[in-house]
Amino acid sequence: MSKRRVVVTECPGGPLLVRGADEVVGVDGTAAPVERAVVAVCRCGRSDRLPWCDDSHRDRRRKRSP
């Protein structure tokens, strides 16, 4: 079996698409398990579901909710 590759793709103005990872560790140190083949990791910090992107990066008016 070939070695599994982890690939990260940048989406301009949006998240990072991550393929092949097992978990993503958030800023608070909690590890979120990766449960789908491709996940979108938030880069803008506005998501209500960190570390995942919830499309809040579209809404320029929206303030980051604490």
Added chain:
Amino acid sequence: MRLPQPCGPLSEGVVETLRARPQGLHAVPEPRAMGDVTYPLTDRDLQLALWVLYELHYRGFDDVDDPRAEWDPLLMVSRAALERTFEHAVRELVGATPQDAPALEDLGDTPAEQVTAALVRMTARSGPSEVAQFLHRRATRQEFCSYLAERAVHHLRESDPQSFVLPRIGGAAKVALAELQYDEYGGGRPDRLHQALFARGLASLDLPTDLASYVEQATGATLASVNLMSLFALNRRLRGAAMGHLAAFEATSSLPCDRILRGARRLRLPEEVADYYDEHVEADAVHEQLAIRGICAALVADEPELAPDVVFGATACLAVDGLAGQVLLDGWRARREDRAAG
């Protein structure tokens, strides 16, 4: 599933023909019947006739005895006539949609860049739709359930139309579409099949989970929004439009799903209902990127002449789904006014 109750000359022609086979009545819609259609995009009779013909390519009907009905040449003629009227109306609606976007050529150097920029631009301003906002803050439990019932026609067949496109495209676009569909189809877990998640939500509210019950009550505009996906997916010439439609759909889904989820929680609906929308906030944020950058950009890099079709499909998605949303909102408003007056 059984054939639905026809509601006019066009759906009657199709349903009667399917019941009568193999004796074979002639199903081609009469010019007069087509002439009676004033606005195909909300005409329930026309949309139901088309929906029945399309369904022959999906799971079919228990009360259609002849399995060859799917490829019956006369029914194909019928379908083509209905599709022509439908597609013409969609193109007119898209043409009438105000376009403040620059020409494709001005949006980037390559077709892939141009299409990516056009799709991002087109969907960028869309926040949660008016329907989602209504469900979030105002809908009663009954209104929320009527929304689920109306959308069931879409969700119980969710992602199936796009599967027809897989063999029609190649390379990186095919790989990205397969990746997206794999997620829609549960990522290897039958219990996470998105269609099944929606059915579980319906069941938790003691609503039926079979498609037939919902087709009987769906409006013409809702049937049109579902038929649009089949029109694009079942005609190879429209594969670019099918993928543009998918991109616009996914890119305008996460934020509304988040609102609908909050609405479900506000009304304390069962967790199974919330679960469906919860899954879609994250999933569709991924799918949006896959559809725009993975599928559409790769598709036009491969077949540059499809660029205008991709943009057309995306515009058609927003316009036709917008129309269906408006019909829903108008219905809720009218019923509230009736109650207030009565």
